[in-house]
Amino acid sequence: MTNGLPPDEVIFGQSETMRAIRQRVEKLAGANIPVLIQGESGTGKELIARMIHLHSPWASGPLVKVNCPAIPGTLLESELFGYEKGAFTGANGMKPGRVEMAHRGTLFLDEISELEPGLQAKLLQLLQDGQFCRIGAQEDKKVEVRVVCATNRELEHEIETGSFRADLFYRINVVNIRLPRLRERSHDIPTLVNYFLAHYNEKYNCRAQTPSSQTLSLLERYHWPGNIRELENLIKRYVILGSEETISSELLTHREEHFDPEIPTTDAPIALKKVTRQAVRELERRIIFKVLQANNWNRKKAARSLNISYRALLYKIREAGLGSMGNSANNNSPASAD
Numbered sequence: 057m058t059n060g061l062p063p064d065e066v067i068f069g070q071s072e073t074m075r076a077i078r079q080r081v082e083k084l085a086g087a088n089i090p091v092l093i094q095g096e097s098g099t100g101k102e103l104i105a106r107m108i109h110l111h112s113p114w115a116s117g118p119l120v121k122v123n124c125p126a127i128p129g130t131l132l133e134s135e136l137f138g139y140e141k142g143a144f145t146g147a148n149g150m151k152p153g154r155v156e157m158a159h160r161g162t163l164f165l166d167e168i169s170e171l172e173p174g175l176q177a178k179l180l181q182l183l184q185d186g187q188f189c190r191i192g193a194q195e196d197k198k199v200e201v202r203v204v205c206a207t208n209r210e211l212e213h214e215i216e217t218g219s220f221r222a223d224l225f226y227r228i229n230v231v232n233i234r235l236p237r238l239r240e241r242s243h244d245i246p247t248l249v250n251y252f253l254a255h256y257n258e259k260y261n262c263r264a265q266t267p268s269s270q271t272l273s274l275l276e277r278y279h280w281p282g283n284i285r286e287l288e289n290l291i292k293r294y295v296i297l298g299s300e301e302t303i304s305s306e307l308l309t310h311r312e313e314h315f316d317p318e319i320p321t322t323d324a325p326i327a328l329k330k331v332t333r334q335a336v337r338e339l340e341r342r343i344i345f346k347v348l349q350a351n352n353w354n355r356k357k358a359a360r361s362l363n364i365s366y367r368a369l370l371y372k373i374r375e376a377g378l379g380s381m382g383n384s385a386n387n388n389s390p391a392s393a394d
């Protein structure tokens with residue numbers, strides 16, 4: 057890392073799922089088989105695709121990325137497969153496509169679910185016999201490429217609705233890597249925080265410290281809809297702005313909008329009492345946070361306004377992981393009696 061480049065190391069952390077993924081990546085990288093990487097936005101699909109390329113025998117060859125939804129449907133075909141001179145109005149010369157540019161390297165097709173049916177058929181041909189045809193050409197051409205696809209959609213569902221070809225799915229899904237959501241590997245959050253902290257401290261020449269254990273515990277409890285990208289951006293802002301309150305106030309504000317109790321998808325009974333307790337705690341945390349903010353983090357005033365004792369408020373603040381907050385607000389140190 058360093059020199060202002062985006063971080064490129066994959067932090068696998070300690071979770072069992074990520075350990076299995078690392079092993080899988082190391083094993084499959086060497087074989088020329090297609091790989092499908094699935095996972096929510098920000099879980100690291102592109103990073104894993106790069107890792108597969110870098111560990112493959114074609115690492116010195118090109119890694120060509122095609123962001124399918126970013127290129128309008130009509131242009132995508134010529135972008136992927138290229139065209140011959142005179143293939144259509146405006147085709148004044150021959151242009152090779154990205155498939156050809158990836159020869160003896162890796163072709164990374166991002167957001168593959170966005171590929172329209174005609175292109176799905178052409179891609180199927182490429183995967184079946186390594187052949188493709190430039191637009192306007194008389195003959196097929198042959199290439200050697202390793203195809204890696206990524207998607208944040210459930211392709212199985214797209215097949216049911218008829219928008220994705222089942223035969224193509226089986227071709228691209230020879231090996232599948234399903235990246236977990238960040239909230240499913242929350243034990244890895246401190247490791248990721250330290251990694252991004254070191255990276256952005258160096259990049260921006262800053263000296264932000266590891267956040268307090270209370271803030272780390274807030275980070276571990278947050279639900280991370282934007283996954284690792286969201287965590288990375290938050291740490292970047294923390295490094296630049298230098299205050300832990302950046303983290304806590306952002307997380308608490310977002311939690312408000314997103315409170316989403318964990319409901320098991322299996323037949324396991326839903327423990328209503330537990331879920332309700334969780335919701336009440338969450339609501340209490342939000343109220344306390346807002347009242348503290350409104351009182352400029354003066355906890356005596358906040359306790360009065362909440363009609364609870366000062367001691368009870370201190371206890372609740374600790375429980376809610378709000379203890380490190382308000383340090384920079386006014387001159388009320390939360391450690392003092394205000």
Ligand SMILES: Nc1ncnc2c1ncn2[C@@H]1O[C@H](COP(=O)(O)OP(=O)(O)OP(=O)(O)O)[C@@H](O)[C@H]1O
Nearest residue numbers: 065066067096097098099100101102103208284285
């Ligand atoms: N395991 C990881 N270790 C370190 N950094 C990571 C990890 N996973 C993701 N990141 C970082 O998070 C950011 C998002 O990752 P990436 O672009 O690979 O996600 P993605 O799954 O492709 O997201 P999208 O679906 O939105 O395109 C990147 O800056 C990446 O470096």
Ligand SMILES: [Mg+2]
Nearest residue numbers: 101102166206
């Ligand atoms: Mg991506």
